[in-house]
Amino acid sequence: MLKVWIDAGHGGKDPGAVANGIQEKDIALKVSLGIKERLEETYEDVQVLLSRSTDVFLELRDRTAKANAAGADVLVSIHCNAGGGKGGFESFRYTSASQNSIKLQETLHKAIMSKLGGIDRGQKSKNLHMVRESRMPAVLTENLFVDVVADADCLKQASVIKTIIEGHVLGIAAYLGLTSKLMEVQPVKPRDINIVSKWAETAWRDMSERGYFDGQRPGSPITREEVAVLLSRIL
Structure with a gap:
């Protein structure tokens, strides 16, 4: 001290x-x-x-x-x-x-x-x-x-x-040479919506091949309209 x-x-x-x-x-x-x-x-x-x-x-x-x-x-x-x-x-x-x-x-x-x-x-x-x-x-x-x-x-x-x-x-x-109590906040790197996450690769590929998704923009948020289209395709 x-x-x-x-x-x-x-x-x-x-x-x-x-x-x-x-x-x-x-x-x-x-x-x-x-x-x-x-x-x-x-x-x-x-x-x-x-x-x-x-x-x-x-x-x-x-x-x-x-x-x-x-x-x-x-x-x-x-x-x-x-x-x-x-x-x-x-x-x-x-x-x-x-x-x-x-x-x-x-x-x-x-x-x-x-x-x-x-x-x-x-x-x-x-x-x-x-x-x-x-x-x-x-x-x-x-x-x-x-x-x-x-x-x-x-x-x-x-x-x-x-x-x-x-x-x-x-x-x-x-x-x-004191050390600040405030931790430096690291900037969050924006996600590339065109790259699928590792944990979802298999499911994304399977569902895209079945025609439920078009295989594009796997990281994009989904709208209510897109949910309606997805449910229609599944039904």
Whole structure:
């Protein structure tokens, strides 16, 4: 069972960035809860653990301490941005990140951008507590800007929140190599009505030779009219 630690930034007395009727802590919690639900619902052998599942305040050291103690395989810290001019999405790893953290960032960033679109502010590194003190591959995502009107309008839409969630889920699943619970449906090959089934070959040949059938289209559905003709011939 692989463990994914999702950290909803801020919370409680710490609202994070606030603008345009949005509090960062609320968006971070919605996205985090959505990631947990979708990952566990869609993929095999994965458990999602949360720093917080309600609007409570947690110190940064408590967040990473819990993730480390749980032995999580990856950590993703969810945030929104502010003060960014045109807005957009960006992600962060630690300045001296491991190769696995770099790979996680690349995979996650590309998956989110493929779903979200818009302005890509790039994959960056910074001395942030959540990615520095985590013992597992760790990435912090900044999902649009609350103080950019266009971004804020997007964050107020349930469809955009869903898209952000899906991007994170796809990235995490790809990095961990998770197996989907949904079995691939194989397309049904259309039957050739001119070829008789093996189990019916003898009967079809016999009845055709007797004149009850014309020997054509053995796999075709039969109509009420054709049934009447067949019964007439038999009688």
